[in-house]
Amino acid sequence: MKSNLFITFEGPEGAGKTTILTRITERLRENNIDVLATREPGGIEIAEKIREVILNPENTAMDERTEALLYAAARSQHFFEKVEPAMKAGKMILCDRFIDSSLAYQGYARGIGIDEVLSINEFAIGKRMPDLTILFDLNPAVGLARIHAHNERELNRLDVESLSFHEKVREGYHEVVKRYPNRIKVVNADQSVENVVEDVWRLICESLDEK
Ligand SMILES: Nc1ncnc2c1ncn2[C@@H]1O[C@H](COP(=O)(O)OP(=O)(O)OP(=O)(O)O)[C@@H](O)[C@H]1O
Numbered sequence: 001m002k003s004n005l006f007i008t009f010e011g012p013e014g015a016g017k018t019t020i021l022t023r024i025t026e027r028l029r030e031n032n033i034d035v036l037a038t039r040e041p042g043g044i045e046i047a048e049k050i051r052e053v054i055l056n057p058e059n060t061a062m063d064e065r066t067e068a069l070l071y072a073a074a075r076s077q078h079f080f081e082k083v084e085p086a087m088k089a090g091k092m093i094l095c096d097r098f099i100d101s102s103l104a105y106q107g108y109a110r111g112i113g114i115d116e117v118l119s120i121n122e123f124a125i126g127k128r129m130p131d132l133t134i135l136f137d138l139n140p141a142v143g144l145a146r147i148h149a150h151n152e153r154e155l156n157r158l159d160v161e162s163l164s165f166h167e168k169v170r171e172g173y174h175e176v177v178k179r180y181p182n183r184i185k186v187v188n189a190d191q192s193v194e195n196v197v198e199d200v201w202r203l204i205c206e207s208l209d210e211k
């Protein structure tokens with residue numbers, strides 16, 4: 001069975017993407033599937049440097065178009081340096097965020113426009129889209145409360161946006177789902193970690209069966 005699927009995890013802050021990605025990676029490896037787990041923005045040196053610029057809370061003057069272009073630049077470097085070669089080597093890719101984050105955050109919530117942000121991303125990565133995207137759907141207030149309660153990482157420039165911004169991000173994701181109903185599968189992220197892992201595992205197995 002071919003297992004070199006490109007799978008992305010999407011959703012608002014604190015939805016559990018990183019937690020579940022780690023658990024699913026372990027389970028895939030136990031099943032002898034060769035997996036590359038990576039993240040955006042970042043995943044390689046140049047893109048991690050761009051991440052520091054985008055997410056630094058001191059960069060309050062950053063224009064929203066600059067922000068969208070920096071995410072697209074980091075994506076281009078990460079995709080061609082790391083993701084595509086790994087896919088060609090037969091690996092399954094699990095990527096924590098990808099293009100749909102840009103469509104929801106910059107395109108919809110920032111108000112640049114989903115089509116406009118799509119077009120700069122088409123310049124960055126061509127028409128390469130994931131085989132499967134899992135949207136971790138959650139009330140953003142719940143996700144933000146998780147981040148504040150656990151206090152595991154510093155808050156970044158996007159985390160500290162208003163609750164209404166994060167509510168728009170969620171709406172933005174649902175607009176993006178309407179555009180790509182076959183690719184994006186929605187999971188209820190407001191349940192136990194175990195239940196979310198099982199829902200995500202089932203979706204990945206279904207995609208593998210279809211391949
Ligand atoms: N299903 C869950 N129920 C309760 N808490 C959870 C659940 N999933 C993850 N968490 C906790 O919520 C916090 C955020 O989780 P995680 O970092 O995985 O989210 P994320 O979606 O990757 O967030 P971000 O995009 O903001 O980095 C962590 O402390 C994690 O332990």
Ligand SMILES: Cc1cn([C@H]2C[C@H](O)[C@@H](COP(=O)(O)O)O2)c(=O)[nH]c1=O
Pocket residue numbers: 013039040041071097098099101102103105106156158159
């Ligand atoms: C890829 C991408 C990300 N973002 C935002 C979403 C988050 O607020 C941060 C990344 O932080 P995380 O802890 O790694 O989830 O960046 C965005 O606005 N647009 C994008 O394309």
